[in-house]
Amino acid sequence: MSTAQAADVFTTIDNPADLTTDKIYCANCVHCKLIRSKTGSGSQYCLRVRCDAGMWKKKLGEEKIYKYFTVARRSPESCSFYEPMGDPREFIKELKKTLPIKDEVYTGSN
């Protein structure tokens, strides 16, 4: 499987026992970026995540962007661009405590 294909294969992290230090979690990677996506009118936006290494792609090659609340699920089997920002187990545990449980709309310009 090529790296690009591997990056499309994600697993769901529901069981804390599944959190291992050698597993790759995109949320713990320096290339996983939080962005705002304008929605509705005015200053409303939703939070999205993108891989700035270009590893998240749709079947036809366009960039794939995920809803922020799903970011803890992004766990490719391998990725040659993975640059961890810290201990993955601790990072994901803390992240899951603060992640919204659904897509939320925010208001503001900052």
Ligand code: SF4
């Ligand atoms: S570079 Fe790889 S590990 Fe990092 S966010 Fe992109 S797909 Fe995930």
